[in-house]
Amino acid sequence: MHFITALLGIYRAEIGLLILACMFVAFVRERYSPTVIAVVGACAFGIFGLLDEKALFSVFSNGAPLTVGAMFILSGALVRTGVIGRVADLVMSRAQRHPRLALAEVTLGTMILSAFLNNTPVVVLLIPIMFKLAQATGYPVKKLLIPMNAVAVLGGCLTLVGTSTNLVVAGIAADQGMAPFGIFDITPYGLAGVIAGLVALLCLSFLLPSDPPSIAGEGGGTAIQDYLTELIVPQDSDVIGREVGAFGIFGRSVQLLGIKRGGTIRRRDLDQEELHAGDHLIVRADGAAIMTLRESGQFDIGVAADSRTSAHVGAVVEAMIAPSHPSIGERLIDIPFLHALRVRIIGIHRARHLPGPALAEARIRGADRLLVAGGDDAMRALKDNPHLIGVDVSRTRAFRPRKAWIAIAAMVGAVGLSAFDVVGIGLAAVIAVGLILITRCIDPEEAWGAIDGDVLILIFAMLAVGLALEQAGSVALMVGWVTPLLQHAPPWALVFLIYFFSLLLSELLSNNAVAALLTPITIALAHQLGVDARPLVIALMIGASACFATPIGYQTNALVYAAGDYRFADFVRIGVPINIVVGLAVCSALVLLG
Incomplete structure (x- = not known):
């Protein structure tokens, strides 16, 4: 027993890496959901003594998951009060009169909505609209769905609240001692990615399939009856x-x-x-x-x-x-x-x-x-x-259109308070949640139902895994291996390396898992090499989200994959060049502006 204890004490860092490798293999094989793998991985660190009880429960003090949950509720309130539905009706009305102009308006609207709302409900809402627009314009729907999804994903990279991944990275970075991120701090770099992505989509649209989807796909992938x-x-x-x-x-x-x-x-x-x-x-x-x-x-x-x-x-x-x-x-x-x-x-x-x-x-x-x-x-x-x-x-509830202005004001207020540094985005979002609850924009049970618990548990579990790797010395060990290889590399090369490495992992694994895992490693590497960690963290933030090459690269990719009856190769054919173009644009902006 003493021998095992001594062994665990000597090889703590290596054991941590071994657990991490097992988790990686499990993520790739997909026999269990990412959340289950993350929770079991955190438990494994605890069993081997690499994560103590106090450290395990300390991850629940991280504000990032709570902010993500609050944003889910605010998005749910906009749905409940009929705001999202009215926007969809407006789009369809415009499409009937000016179908091609409506395509441009949908693109702009998707980008703006995704910058402030969780882009999963945005894509769910837009899928049937794209089918209608395809009928009105004569464009094959398969040439519209993937671009719409790409715009939604890129829009999420414009602000700190655009995706849960951004909030996770920002929360871990703040815990590591970095200056807090403002809501629009990543906007210039995300905007470079959006512009490059739109140009790439226009130039490479010939790579998209034009065959009609199956009958199953024409339903739009929604569960609305x-x-x-x-x-x-x-x-x-x-x-x-x-x-x-x-x-x-x-x-x-x-x-x-x-x-x-x-x-x-x-x-x-x-x-x-x-x-x-x-x-x-x-x-x-x-x-x-x-x-x-x-x-x-x-x-x-x-x-x-x-x-x-x-x-x-x-x-x-x-x-x-x-x-x-x-x-x-x-x-x-x-x-x-x-x-x-x-x-x-x-x-x-x-x-x-x-x-x-x-x-x-x-x-x-x-x-x-x-x-x-x-x-x-x-x-x-x-x-x-x-x-x-x-x-x-019936669990179906009526819309509450008379309270729509309150839900809009709550969302705008949360963004505004954070943008002007009055309060942090986490506190602003929680205050907004309190407002929509007290004014009955959304009932409590609906508010809690709007929260994707699977996402939150995954984030908490991966935060625990990241903390365990740090306590075990695994992060320092990995940084020690990589530092000699990169010590003579210019800072701009590090930006490209971090971006495309996080992009590659996120095409295979959960975005939030990759973000939670790589953030402390990136920050430690920056400190070891004596370079500014902020551009590297932003590169990680966007690289972990802007994934277009596989249906599993991002959660909305899977929705479009099923609704449009695409093949896996369809995503690869258009997604790989878009990944490269967007990555080059974002990294170049970080090097030039960061």
Whole structure:
């Protein structure tokens, strides 16, 4: 036992490197998620005595992961209040009138949004928009999706809050004694990368495939469910006599399919149609839009056996029609529970297509999903219905457009306070979170649900691994190996070396893991060689994020890879030259301006 203890004491640095090598192999093999590997790796350092308890828990005092979590919540509030959806509707409206100009506007908007928001929800939102733009412009969608994703990734390199990777590197650098990074400190270098990347995308677009994606890809890769529903114009409504085109409710998330009046359904030239009392507007809408329309009270919504049954009171549940349901093949209006209970069906969803021609006349099929509004007693009766599956309160929430200005002000305020050095970005983001919670822009459970816990645990675990490598002497050992090879290298060569080394690792491993691992090594190397660490840290920060050559290089790459039905080689063909061009531009800017 004493021999093992002595061995661990003598070869601490080497054992740390051995654990790191095992983690690297596990990352590459991908049999477990990066988060699991990082957590097990941190545990291994603790088991071998290379990381004590106090040091392990000290990583939770690092502000970077908490700032990342706060930014997730702020992004969630912009979604919850409908800000992101309204931006998408505006883009689609512009695309219908000026499709090619809309492409340029989407590019600029994507870059700006990604500079301040987590770019994963931005890309998720833009995927279906790019499909629509492809239809409007005639460009193959595969020539639009990868460039859109590249712009989003490059936009995240413009500010400190653009990606979680930037915040991780900045947090570790601050712990290592470096001067804190301001929110726009990396902007000049990120802007050089953006300009170079855009030029490269324009010149190399011929390398992108032009074949259409499969049917699976055309869904846009989103999990949004569209429902068929009906909006009924009340007798005392102030919309009577107004033209349909004058309404602002129709857009990306609410599409007008027809107007039913007196038993006749009109499908064409609807924008100029004046509304009458009792008109049924047949619409296609996602769940959030239906809940928003329900809460607005502007229309009656859905169908019921008794017209006095309101859709605006009580709860809303989701229920799936069982294959054994006796009403399969019958009209929805004739389903038995609609006549036995005081409920209102406010939407029906069917995989791959919508039923029709209208909500009441839709023929029921097994696996159809219904949104049903009603009181507590009716909801309990639905749960006891043996012909309904998975009856539960709907988790879909209405948008809160009246609070959109608060969510925008909170985000702008957080960025502004940090930009003018009033407070740090971490404190500013937490204050903004408090504001949107107290004003109910987003409910607490939704706020916590907006946080990607997998990302935060990965960051904390890799912070622990980096600290363990430092305590064990592994960092010093690696720096000692590398220093003789680089001691005569000019500072500009170090910038290029750090950038492209972090880029190469990030194409294979998690960006945040690479950032957490290489930051202390980079800083220690800079101190050993007597050069300024700041340009090297910025090179690491951008190099770990700006990865385009593989579908696993960045999390949004995988989204586009699936949505566009790309091949792995498609990413390599366009991504490698973009990696080189962007890397040369960023490193040159660091050498000239840093």
